[in-house]
Amino acid sequence: MLIFEKSRPGRGICALPGNDVPAVLPSQKDLRETKLHLPELSEVELSRHYTELAKKSHGVNDGFYPLGSCTMKYNPRINEEMAGLPQFTEIHPLQPAHTVQGCLEVLKTAERYLCEITGMDAMTLQPAAGAHGEFTGLLLIKAYHESRGDKARTKIIVPDSAHGTNPASAAMAGYSVVSIPSREDGCVDLDKLREAVGPDTAGLMLTNPNTVGLFDKNILEITEIIHSCGGLCYYDGANLNAVMGVVRPGDMGFDVIHLNLHKTFSTPHGGGGPGSGPVGCKAELAQFLPSYRVAEGEELSLYKAENSIGEVKSFYGNFLVVVRALTYMMTLGKEGIPEASKNAVLNANYMMNQLKDLYTMAYDEVCMHEFVMTLDPLKNETGISAMDIAKGLLDFGIHPPTMYFPLIVHEALMVEPTETESKETMDYAISVFRDLYEKAHQDPEALHMAPVTTPVTRMDEVGAARNPVLRYKFD
Ligand SMILES: *Cc1c(COP(=O)(O)O)cnc(C)c1O
Numbered sequence: 001m002l003i004f005e006k007s008r009p010g011r012g013i014c015a016l017p018g019n020d021v022p023a024v025l026p027s028q029k030d031l032r033e034t035k036l037h038l039p040e041l042s043e044v045e046l047s048r049h050y051t052e053l054a055k056k057s058h059g060v061n062d063g064f065y066p067l068g069s070c071t072m073k074y075n076p077r078i079n080e081e082m083a084g085l086p087q088f089t090e091i092h093p094l095q096p097a098h099t100v101q102g103c104l105e106v107l108k109t110a111e112r113y114l115c116e117i118t119g120m121d122a123m124t125l126q127p128a129a130g131a132h133g134e135f136t137g138l139l140l141i142k143a144y145h146e147s148r149g150d151k152a153r154t155k156i157i158v159p160d161s162a163h164g165t166n167p168a169s170a171a172m173a174g175y176s177v178v179s180i181p182s183r184e185d186g187c188v189d190l191d192k193l194r195e196a197v198g199p200d201t202a203g204l205m206l207t208n209p210n211t212v213g214l215f216d217k218n219i220l221e222i223t224e225i226i227h228s229c230g231g232l233c234y235y236d237g238a239n240l241n242a243v244m245g246v247v248r249p250g251d252m253g254f255d256v257i258h259l260n261l262h263k264t265f266s267t268p269h270g271g272g273g274p275g276s277g278p279v280g281c282k283a284e285l286a287q288f289l290p291s292y293r294v295a296e297g298e299e300l301s302l303y304k305a306e307n308s309i310g311e312v313k314s315f316y317g318n319f320l321v322v323v324r325a326l327t328y329m330m331t332l333g334k335e336g337i338p339e340a341s342k343n344a345v346l347n348a349n350y351m352m353n354q355l356k357d358l359y360t361m362a363y364d365e366v367c368m369h370e371f372v373m374t375l376d377p378l379k380n381e382t383g384i385s386a387m388d389i390a391k392g393l394l395d396f397g398i399h400p401p402t403m404y405f406p407l408i409v410h411e412a413l414m415v416e417p418t419e420t421e422s423k424e425t426m427d428y429a430i431s432v433f434r435d436l437y438e439k440a441h442q443d444p445e446a447l448h449m450a451p452v453t454t455p456v457t458r459m460d461e462v463g464a465a466r467n468p469v470l471r472y473k474f475d
Contacts, residue, residue: 119250223253
């Protein structure tokens with residue numbers, strides 16, 4: 001039942017203090033003509049409503065959530081505790097710098113740590129998400145070429161194993177996209193890359209480990225090819241879970257990077273809640289970073305970089321998300337950060353190896369933080385698709401892995417356990433995957449019906465995408 005249907009006139013809770021300043025009403029032309037529909041419920045009804053909704057969905061706190069590429073990792077409670085401190089919540093972005101020195105120190109320290117982890121020289125915390133960071137990073141690349149009077153560079157090279165946001169961001173930044181195919185082994189085809197580069201190459205966008213979960217062995221050669229033709233290298237570091245504290249994109253030859261704090265750095269993810277996509281760059285690009293930057297000094301202050309591309313978001317980005325990410329980095333420390341990465345890689349390899357006698361792996365080699373299987377053979381044999389297996393998992397309290405992505409793998413399921421999952425949890429998931437494989441052979445019809453235990457069962461996903469109902473129809 002929707003909240004509007006539970007609403008009863010006059011039942012609303014409204015405990016605003018009395019007005020102690022002269023009332024100023026908007027002019028008649030600005031007033032709305034129809035009644036504003038706000039649900040009216042008592043506090044307990046409201047509380048129950050949202051608890052009921054929470055019970056109907058599946059989150060990281062409900063069970064295993066191996067959503068590849070998305071890194072649905074546990075959000076430690078201490079992050080929330082820090083982000084709830086009044087010293088962080090009861091401030092105003094227009095407060096003079098000398099009154100918020102602690103907050104500026106949070107920004108500065110987070111920047112420093114993220115630079116250290118990525119091997120970059122400067123960082124902006126302003127972008128609000130990964131794709132927003134990509135767009136920002138590409139504007140830095142554009143500003144760099146333009147500042148040198150180099151107007152011929154109109155193309156961004158994007159391997160076909162890239163995240164879908166990469167070509168979209170390049171197009172948003174006004175570039176044309178050159179897609180290059182991956183080799184059989186999932187890595188960038190160096191010959192194709194050499195053919196594609198030239199004086200019109202502005203840069204390359206690369207995800208490494210790539211979207212099939214593999215670390216590209218030719219990474220140094222790739223960045224060298226781009227640099228030797230005058231282009232810059234962009235590292236999609238949305239998911240740094242396999243490499244943080246182990247290897248640094250800056251050392252691989254990358255000039256610009258974005259990170260998703262809502263993936264690798266354990267801040268809440270999903271539900272469209274606030275994210276954060278910091279962008280790091282090498283020293284020669286720092287002059288173009290979005291404003292405002294925190295200047296070092298006896299007293300911390302804010303400044304605008306001299307050739308700044310301008311603001312990409314108001315003020316300092318999603319500040320409380322940065323507080324959470326900094327808490328995570330300080331909790332783990334210099335030893336804990338690489339350990340988290342190594343455990344993420346270990347967990348993914350453990351699951352892959354426990355499943356590969358039944359399920360066909362798209363690439364049969366050591367994976368990074370995630371692995372991709374293809375259900376093509378199973379589908380040919382039994383008619384059971386990646387979608388059916390994904391739906392079947394739901395009946396066992398497991399969120400489906402990423403489905404039908406990356407696009408270069410047919411009937412793909414992309415599994416990313418993350419580092420905090422115990423062996424018991426993974427063993428349970430492995431046994432469910434194995435049981436579903438059996439079921440695909442013995443009772444495929446039943447699996448086509450899954451899930452049967454969830455609040456909503458098999459949905460018309462095409463219908464939902466084509467004809468979304470996003471607004472409540474008031475009488
Ligand atoms: C998630 C992801 C993105 C996009 O990040 P958003 O915060 O969803 O905009 C980009 N690249 C990769 C590799 C990702 O996994």
